Amino acid sequence: MFRRLFGKRESVFVKLIRDQASLTLEGMEALKSYMATGAPEASALLNAKEKAADEARRILIDELNKTFVTPFDREDIFSLSRTIDDVLDYGYSTVSEMQILKVGPTSYMQRMASLLRDAAYEIFMAVERLQDHRGVANDHAQRAKALENRVEDVYREAVADLFSGAEDIAHVVMMLKLREVYRHLSNAADRGDEAANVIADIVVKLT
Numbered sequence: 001m002f003r004r005l006f007g008k009r010e011s012v013f014v015k016l017i018r019d020q021a022s023l024t025l026e027g028m029e030a031l032k033s034y035m036a037t038g039a040p041e042a043s044a045l046l047n048a049k050e051k052a053a054d055e056a057r058r059i060l061i062d063e064l065n066k067t068f069v070t071p072f073d074r075e076d077i078f079s080l081s082r083t084i085d086d087v088l089d090y091g092y093s094t095v096s097e098m099q100i101l102k103v104g105p106t107s108y109m110q111r112m113a114s115l116l117r118d119a120a121y122e123i124f125m126a127v128e129r130l131q132d133h134r135g136v137a138n139d140h141a142q143r144a145k146a147l148e149n150r151v152e153d154v155y156r157e158a159v160a161d162l163f164s165g166a167e168d169i170a171h172v173v174m175m176l177k178l179r180e181v182y183r184h185l186s187n188a189a190d191r192g193d194e195a196a197n198v199i200a201d202i203v204v205k206l207t
Contacts, residue, residue, distance in 0.1 A: 013077050014131060016060040020081060021124040023053040024088040028113070028120040031091040035105040035113040043095050050092040057085050076202050080127075083195035087120060090188035097184055101177040108158035112151050112185040119147035119192045126199045138203045141196040148196070151189035158182050 027049035034042035060081050064074060098104070126140035159182060162175045 012063050013060060014127075016056055016063065017077070017081055017084065018124075018127050019056045020053050020060075020084045021120075021127040023049050023056065024084050024091075025117070025120040025124045027053065027088045027091055028117040031095065032110075032113045032117045034095055035110045038105055043099070046092055046095055050088050053085055053088050057081050073202075073205070076198060076205075080195060080198045080202070083191050083198060084123065084127075086191035087116075087123070087188050087195065090184050090191060091116065094181060094184040094188070097181055101180065103174075103177050103181055106158070106178065108154055108161070109181065109185065111154050112158075112182070112189075115147050115151045115154065116185065116188055116192070119144045119151070119189065122147065123192060123195050123199070126196070130199065130202065134203045134206055138200055141199040141203075144196040145193055148189045148193040152186060155182055155186040155189075 027046050030042045030046040030049060033039065034046065060077070064077060067074075122140045122144035126137045126144065129137040129140060159179060162178055162182075
């Protein structure tokens with residue numbers, strides 16, 4: 001069944017989703033680097049990866065529109081592509097927000113970005129193993145979900161620290177700015193969790 005599901009036509013979708021997952025991993029590595037150094041080069045690399053991933057997604061949607069019958073659920077193809085794309089979009093928007101708000105990286109941002117990079121790796125590996133090793137793909141998806149939980153733990157710790165004591169209006173303004181950035185990183189983790197769920201659903205359907 002699986003070979004029929006991923007026949008000649010479907011292999012196009014697998015390749016494009018793999019491309020997206022690879023670009024997302026590279027983008028999250030750039031995000032991690034930016035949080036560690038604040039280097040403009042890391043920001044530029046993240047921007048480039050986000051644009052390349054958007055193009056891969058546009059091609060995938062075009063392939064879906066040209067394919068009238070697919071033994072592999074169209075909704076699953078679309079959802080997996082969308083959620084992987086969202087992870088990178090939130091990584092990109094995080095850095096954009098930081099630059100607009102003139103906020104520098106904090107230790108919490110560094111920890112969250114590092115975990116997001118690891119989650120992106122697990123998602124990439126899940127996609128990489130999906131065709132030939134479904135059980136291994138599911139293991140990677142579950143690891144990605146566990147990393148999402150760790151990001152949420154750091155997010156709650158960061159927000160609690162933010163509101164531990166406001167000294168003046170300037171402090172309050174900075175609190176609000178940092179909370180927005182933390183929220184973007186949390187959203188990236190949420191989308192990674194969704195991508196892992198879609199992969200787990202696909203594995204169940206193929207079993």
